[in-house]
Amino acid sequence: MKLETMNAEATGGRSSIERTDLDKIRADFPILGLQVSGKPLVYLDNAASSQMPQPVIDRIVRYQSQEHANIHRAVHYLSELATREYEEARVKVQHFVNAKESREIIFTRGTTEAINLVMHGYGRAFIGKGDEIILSALEHHANIVPWQMLAREKGAVLRVIPMDDAGELLIDEFEALFNAKTKFLALTHVSNALGTVNPVKAMVAFAHRHGVPVLLDGAQAAPHQAVDVQDLDCDFYAFSGHKMCGPTGIGALYGKAKLLEKMQPYQGGGDMILSVTFEKTIYNVIPSKFEAGTPPIMAAIALGAAIDYLNGIGLARIQAYEATLLDYATEQVSALSGVRIIGTARKKAAVLSFEIKGVHPHDVGTILNEDGIAIRTGHHCAQPVMQFYGVPATARASFAFYNTKAEIDKLVAGIRKVQGMFS
């Protein structure tokens, strides 16, 4: 089977990452020098979590050794410094997704918390009995379960946009789901299990024609392409720091100011208030209203450093280079007999889900690990996607801009080895 590989062409021949740049980039990531099972690490699990470059690690060390104090509190030097750095990180995130204002950026623990914040703050206030929430068949559990919880609590109904065998959403069916009861659309920008890039801009525009606000799960998009929330016109955009060279425990929610302002707080506590008496609390303005308690200050500042690092390479170059990696991997893997690529959408991010005939993905993962190759095996927190394809799990290789074609060759050799053992 030869699959069409058009991802590189689709990026329009924009400048990519050249061999010499690649060596320099790889040298920025200390972990890429690691030996696993006595072999050089081949890290192909970037959709689960990416690795951290030295400048981000250095930023964390600098913050913790020279800048740390609690923010928005005291008048002393360190507190003012930490507050400034934290708020500068917010501005970096704002520019990273091209939000209009920095107060439209709320720091969260990650994509999951960002979605839960919208479910609680918007959903519980504005979605009621009999109302309908549209999701897609491609969603990660993080963009299913919160809405299911809301639907159960409010008596609302979930409607699911179906997909075809390639893993592309059926746009006609999507449009047919809208009616007067439709109150919300929660949609992934890029599928974590299959890599499908959804035509979110057109889908947002359609939802808006029906007066329906849209949340985009950008966890798999933000690290791999430039995101412009004003151009997409989405109402909410959620993403995680640790999938884009930052640390775990930090992510961001973009929300249009006028929506955030009318939403209920997600958690109560310090920092999210203007004044508190036992009778009454006046909530703080956005974004503070949604950042109760001491936030992960170091992680937010490190996310800012990760954004600087990605911008230093350029998201357009990252996207162009990763497209060449995906095309190469797709060609190599689809040329193997007895291997099925799961998810063959025309427009994909650098994710390659596959199954080897007669071999459970977990056995694939264990055997590849013996050669230092890290892939994800399992349902990828997208069990409905697995059910659609009738598989319990898949093996998934996911690429980042620091991966190489030579690493893909090792993956292919590893797959052959698995097939040899199980033949």
Place this chain on the structure above:
Amino acid sequence: MSDMRQLYQEVILDHNRKPRNFGSVLGANRHAEGHNPLCGDHIKLSMNVLEDKIETIAFEGEGCAICKASASMMTGAVKGRSVRDAETLVEEFRGMATGTLDPDSAANHLGKLKVFAGVKDLPSRVKCAILPWHTLHAALNPVLSPGADTSISTEGAADPVPGSLIGEE
């Protein structure tokens, strides 16, 4: 020999290709199901226990090679044995897989099942090997889940206390 080669020996690959006692026992008086949500392993065990002896036993379901071979070899090992002997094997297998029992030094009845000893060095795969044994334990102790078919899940712990976690059906 590496952990991986030690584990994926021919005997395990053979049981994976041609699982023994695969199917279900007609008119079985003991049933249990086991789930491993992490990798989608799913084992359905049925058996006939007469006068404290496992007369017949069969399993069906889906799983990785480790899980399937473990289930296949387990059915062979406990068929014709007393419930007590089977429970002893459950304990010994769990001990071997979690590393608390060294099958080469401590007395045990594991015999051919020692091919699974290497799994203790692969923490993410311990659950795969143990799932059939937990399922067996649950089937032999229906009191753990009275009034319903027993169901166990390995979600959350590498070696859950059998019956303490009820998988969703």
